[in-house]
Amino acid sequence: MKSELWPVSDVLAFLAGSWHVERTVRDLADDVTGRFTGTTEFTAADGGGLLHVESGVFEWRGVARPAERTLRYLPDGTPGTAVVRFSDGRFFHGLDLRGGHHIADHPCSADLYRGEFEVYDADSWRTVWRVKGPAKDLVLTTDYRRV
Structure with missing residues (x-):
């Protein structure tokens, strides 16, 4: 992806x-x-903020399956920022892209999820989540392009 931040x-x-x-x-x-x-x-979303609904196909070890997830993005106390929550209301992470970049940590049991968010322009952004723990050693890279 691009290197300049927006x-x-x-x-x-x-x-x-x-x-x-x-x-x-x-x-x-x-x-x-x-x-x-x-x-x-x-x-x-009802009550303010945004409902994030992701759906598609996940292919793992040669098997393709439908996949989906729902998150809530709510206004934070600082203008222009958000709090991200799981669909059941649990806190996931904060999000501040005013500099075009944000790093968020989310401890989950013995694992640590560290997300890096980068915005490249009005129509493209990326997240890279590094998941490290006793049972996990993952890198999830997601590119978003406005439809």
């Missing part, structure tokens, strides 16, 4: 709409790579 003054306004998603999932321990292709819709 500042986002309002993360919720930037994300709103439809995005094409391509993700690679690399299991570094087993030297296996999977692929997800689909869409993410950021739509107005």
Whole structure:
């Protein structure tokens, strides 16, 4: 992807709409790579913020299966930033793209998820999640392109 970063003054306004998603999932321990292709819709959520609904096909070890997830992006206390929550309301991470870049940590049991977010322009951004723990050694790279 590109190397120049694009500042986002309002993360919720930037994300709103439809995005094409391509993700690679690399299991570094087993030297296996999977692929997800689909869409993410950021739509107005009841009570404010955005509902993030991702759906598509995930191919892992030669088997393709439907896959989906839902997150909530809510306004944070600082203008232009957001709090990301799982669909059940649990905290996932904060998100501040005012500099075009953000790093977020999410401890999950004995694993640590570290996400790096980069915005390249009004229509493209990327996340790279590094997952490390006793049972996991993964890199998830997701590219988003506005539909």
